[in-house]
Amino acid sequence: xxSMYREIIxxxxxxxxxxxxxxxxxxxxxxxxxxxGDQIRxxxxxxxxxxxxxxxxxxxxxxSIASASMLTDMVKGMTLDEVRAITKDDLLEEIGIPVxxxxxxxxxxxxxVMNLGIALKEAHTHEHDGSGS
Numbered sequence: 001x002x003s004m005y006r007e008i009i010x011x012x013x014x015x016x017x018x019x020x021x022x023x024x025x026x027x028x029x030x031x032x033x034x035x036x037g038d039q040i041r042x043x044x045x046x047x048x049x050x051x052x053x054x055x056x057x058x059x060x061x062x063x064s065i066a067s068a069s070m071l072t073d074m075v076k077g078m079t080l081d082e083v084r085a086i087t088k089d090d091l092l093e094e095i096g097i098p099v100x101x102x103x104x105x106x107x108x109x110x111x112x113v114m115n116l117g118i119a120l121k122e123a124h125t126h127e128h129d130g131s132g133s
Contacts, residue, residue: 010066024045035102039058042072071086071094088111
């Protein structure tokens with residue numbers, strides 16, 4: 001079974017889904033994993049609180065690129081609350097093979113970047129609408 005999931009990871013790394021940028025994007029963030037140098041940018045387009053489109057770019061190991069690719073497939077059609085509720089364990093389950101402790105940061109980089117983009121936009125919105133502190 002693991003070999004099937006390894007093939008899926010290699011396929012997502014070789015031909016990642018939703019690879020590219022969205023212009024315009026409603027939510028955008030970029031970050032790196034300083035441990036290995038992986039870099040991921042995630043763009044979300046949201047209408048009526050639903051993710052209508054998602055794209056990512058970046059460079060990195062097979063785990064980080066494949067994980068970001070799988071994540072973008074997962075979130076299309078979700079509400080922002082559902083996206084925020086995705087846990088590390090949810091993503092690791094989607095990946096389907098055991099990820100070593102040294103690779104957890106690689107596997108979760110896309111999720112962390114996506115959540116960062118949502119948080120930054122919401123903080124910016126609250127700052128400008130008077131509801132922030």
